[in-house]
Amino acid sequence: MSVKELLLKRSDSKCELCASTEDLQVYAIPPNSSESIDDSALLCATCFDHVEAPEGVDINHWRCLNDSMWNPNSAVQVVIWRILNALRGEGWPLDLLDMLYLDDETLAWAKKTVQDQAADDEPKHVDSNGVVLEAGDTVVLIKDLPVKGGGFTAKRGTAVRNISLVQNNVEHIEGRVNNQQIVILTEFVKK
DSSP: OOHHHHHHHHHTTSOTTTOOOSSEEEEEOTTOOSOOGGGEEEEEHHHHHHHHOOTTOOGGGGGGHHHHTTOOOHHHHHHHHHHHHHTGGGSHHHHHHHHOOOOHHHHHHHHOSHHHHHHHHSOOOBOTTSOBOOTTOOEEESSOEEETTTTEEEOTTOEEOSOEEOTTOTTEEEEEETTEEEEEEGGGEEO
16 A cells, blocks of 8 residues: 555545645655655645745634644644644644643654754844743743833733744843733843
Protein backbone atom coordinates (compact mmCIF):
# COMPACT_ATOMS: atom_id res chain seq x y z
CA MET A 1 0.00 0.00 0.00
CA SER A 2 1.20 3.51 -0.81
CA VAL A 3 1.45 6.25 1.81
CA LYS A 4 -1.54 8.01 0.28
CA GLU A 5 -3.66 4.84 0.47
CA LEU A 6 -2.69 4.36 4.12
CA LEU A 7 -3.53 8.00 4.90
CA LEU A 8 -6.88 7.71 3.09
CA LYS A 9 -7.68 4.71 5.27
CA ARG A 10 -6.53 6.46 8.47
CA SER A 11 -8.56 9.60 7.73
CA ASP A 12 -11.71 8.04 6.25
CA SER A 13 -10.84 9.75 2.94
CA LYS A 14 -11.13 13.24 4.48
CA CYS A 15 -8.74 16.12 4.98
CA GLU A 16 -7.30 15.65 8.46
CA LEU A 17 -7.69 19.37 9.16
CA CYS A 18 -10.98 20.53 7.64
CA ALA A 19 -12.70 17.21 6.73
CA SER A 20 -13.03 18.12 3.03
CA THR A 21 -13.21 15.12 0.71
CA GLU A 22 -11.96 16.85 -2.44
CA ASP A 23 -8.49 17.01 -3.98
CA LEU A 24 -6.66 15.22 -1.14
CA GLN A 25 -2.87 15.06 -1.12
CA VAL A 26 -0.05 13.89 1.11
CA TYR A 27 1.71 16.59 3.15
CA ALA A 28 5.14 15.49 4.43
CA ILE A 29 5.66 17.48 7.63
CA PRO A 30 8.95 19.44 7.73
CA PRO A 31 11.71 19.05 8.74
CA ASN A 32 11.23 15.36 7.91
CA SER A 33 11.94 14.76 4.26
CA SER A 34 10.62 11.21 4.06
CA GLU A 35 7.05 10.62 3.06
CA SER A 36 5.90 8.01 5.56
CA ILE A 37 2.53 7.61 7.25
CA ASP A 38 4.02 8.62 10.62
CA ASP A 39 5.50 11.86 9.22
CA SER A 40 2.62 12.89 6.95
CA ALA A 41 -0.93 14.18 6.99
CA LEU A 42 -3.65 14.04 4.37
CA LEU A 43 -4.74 17.56 3.40
CA CYS A 44 -7.14 19.03 0.88
CA ALA A 45 -5.74 21.48 -1.69
CA THR A 46 -6.95 24.51 0.31
CA CYS A 47 -5.31 23.40 3.57
CA PHE A 48 -2.17 22.30 1.70
CA ASP A 49 -1.84 25.71 0.02
CA HIS A 50 -2.50 27.54 3.30
CA VAL A 51 0.12 25.49 5.14
CA GLU A 52 2.71 25.89 2.37
CA ALA A 53 2.15 29.64 1.82
CA PRO A 54 0.51 31.21 4.90
CA GLU A 55 0.63 34.79 3.54
CA GLY A 56 -2.80 36.03 2.46
CA VAL A 57 -4.56 33.10 4.11
CA ASP A 58 -8.26 33.26 4.97
CA ILE A 59 -7.79 32.99 8.72
CA ASN A 60 -11.39 31.94 9.29
CA HIS A 61 -10.71 28.76 7.29
CA TRP A 62 -8.66 27.58 10.27
CA ARG A 63 -11.63 27.67 12.64
CA CYS A 64 -12.07 24.03 11.59
CA LEU A 65 -9.10 23.27 13.85
CA ASN A 66 -11.49 23.53 16.80
CA ASP A 67 -12.69 20.04 15.83
CA SER A 68 -9.61 18.52 14.22
CA MET A 69 -7.28 19.42 17.11
CA TRP A 70 -8.57 16.33 18.94
CA ASN A 71 -7.04 14.03 16.29
CA PRO A 72 -4.88 11.47 18.14
CA ASN A 73 -2.27 11.28 15.35
CA SER A 74 1.01 13.04 16.23
CA ALA A 75 1.66 14.22 12.66
CA VAL A 76 -1.71 15.96 12.49
CA GLN A 77 -1.21 17.46 15.96
CA VAL A 78 2.13 18.94 14.82
CA VAL A 79 0.53 20.64 11.81
CA ILE A 80 -2.32 22.00 13.96
CA TRP A 81 0.07 23.30 16.65
CA ARG A 82 2.18 25.08 14.02
CA ILE A 83 -0.86 26.71 12.42
CA LEU A 84 -2.32 27.86 15.74
CA ASN A 85 1.06 29.12 16.90
CA ALA A 86 1.49 31.13 13.68
CA LEU A 87 -1.98 32.67 14.19
CA ARG A 88 -1.65 33.37 17.94
CA GLY A 89 -1.80 37.14 17.32
CA GLU A 90 -5.43 36.74 16.22
CA GLY A 91 -6.59 35.94 19.75
CA TRP A 92 -8.89 32.93 19.28
CA PRO A 93 -6.03 30.51 18.42
CA LEU A 94 -4.62 31.08 21.91
CA ASP A 95 -7.70 29.45 23.43
CA LEU A 96 -7.22 26.40 21.22
CA LEU A 97 -3.49 26.26 21.98
CA ASP A 98 -4.32 26.26 25.70
CA MET A 99 -6.58 23.23 25.20
CA LEU A 100 -4.26 21.37 22.81
CA TYR A 101 -2.17 18.78 24.63
CA LEU A 102 0.97 17.42 22.98
CA ASP A 103 3.31 14.96 24.64
CA ASP A 104 6.92 16.17 25.02
CA GLU A 105 8.20 14.36 21.93
CA THR A 106 5.41 15.67 19.70
CA LEU A 107 5.82 19.22 21.03
CA ALA A 108 9.56 19.11 20.33
CA TRP A 109 8.79 17.96 16.77
CA ALA A 110 6.24 20.75 16.34
CA LYS A 111 8.82 23.34 17.41
CA LYS A 112 11.42 22.11 14.90
CA THR A 113 10.78 24.54 12.08
CA VAL A 114 12.82 26.94 10.06
CA GLN A 115 10.65 29.79 11.34
CA ASP A 116 11.51 28.94 14.96
CA GLN A 117 15.23 28.86 14.14
CA ALA A 118 15.01 32.23 12.38
CA ALA A 119 12.96 33.64 15.28
CA ASP A 120 15.80 32.82 17.68
CA ASP A 121 17.93 35.46 15.93
CA GLU A 122 15.24 38.15 16.13
CA PRO A 123 15.00 40.51 19.12
CA LYS A 124 12.34 39.44 21.60
CA HIS A 125 10.08 41.24 24.07
CA VAL A 126 11.27 40.31 27.57
CA ASP A 127 9.93 41.23 31.00
CA SER A 128 11.93 42.64 33.92
CA ASN A 129 13.22 39.15 34.75
CA GLY A 130 14.28 38.31 31.18
CA VAL A 131 11.32 36.01 30.49
CA VAL A 132 10.18 36.13 26.85
CA LEU A 133 6.74 37.72 26.39
CA GLU A 134 4.26 36.62 23.74
CA ALA A 135 1.04 38.12 22.45
CA GLY A 136 -1.86 37.09 24.69
CA ASP A 137 0.24 36.70 27.85
CA THR A 138 -0.81 38.09 31.22
CA VAL A 139 1.71 40.31 32.99
CA VAL A 140 1.78 42.08 36.35
CA LEU A 141 3.01 45.64 36.88
CA ILE A 142 6.00 45.83 39.23
CA LYS A 143 5.77 49.58 39.79
CA ASP A 144 3.08 52.28 40.05
CA LEU A 145 2.89 53.88 36.60
CA PRO A 146 1.26 57.27 35.91
CA VAL A 147 -0.75 56.97 32.68
CA LYS A 148 -0.15 59.99 30.48
CA GLY A 149 -3.43 61.35 29.15
CA GLY A 150 -5.37 58.81 31.18
CA GLY A 151 -5.65 60.77 34.39
CA PHE A 152 -4.89 57.79 36.64
CA THR A 153 -2.01 55.74 37.98
CA ALA A 154 -1.76 52.05 37.15
CA LYS A 155 -0.93 50.48 40.52
CA ARG A 156 1.81 47.96 41.20
CA GLY A 157 0.41 44.41 41.17
CA THR A 158 -2.22 45.19 38.51
CA ALA A 159 -2.66 42.24 36.12
CA VAL A 160 -2.67 43.18 32.44
CA ARG A 161 -4.29 40.36 30.48
CA ASN A 162 -4.05 39.51 26.78
CA ILE A 163 -1.14 41.84 25.99
CA SER A 164 -0.10 42.65 22.45
CA LEU A 165 3.47 43.24 21.36
CA VAL A 166 4.56 46.47 19.68
CA GLN A 167 6.23 45.05 16.58
CA ASN A 168 8.77 47.80 15.92
CA ASN A 169 9.89 48.25 19.55
CA VAL A 170 10.82 45.32 21.81
CA GLU A 171 10.70 47.56 24.88
CA HIS A 172 6.96 48.28 24.52
CA ILE A 173 3.82 46.19 24.95
CA GLU A 174 0.17 47.22 24.90
CA GLY A 175 -2.59 46.21 27.25
CA ARG A 176 -5.81 47.33 28.95
CA VAL A 177 -5.78 48.94 32.37
CA ASN A 178 -8.99 50.50 33.75
CA ASN A 179 -10.69 49.84 30.39
CA GLN A 180 -8.09 51.97 28.60
CA GLN A 181 -5.54 50.67 26.10
CA ILE A 182 -2.06 51.83 27.17
CA VAL A 183 1.55 51.28 26.14
CA ILE A 184 3.76 49.83 28.88
CA LEU A 185 7.54 49.51 29.04
CA THR A 186 8.56 45.86 29.36
CA GLU A 187 11.01 46.74 32.15
CA PHE A 188 8.02 47.50 34.45
CA VAL A 189 6.22 44.14 34.06
CA LYS A 190 6.77 40.52 35.01
CA LYS A 191 5.10 37.44 33.58
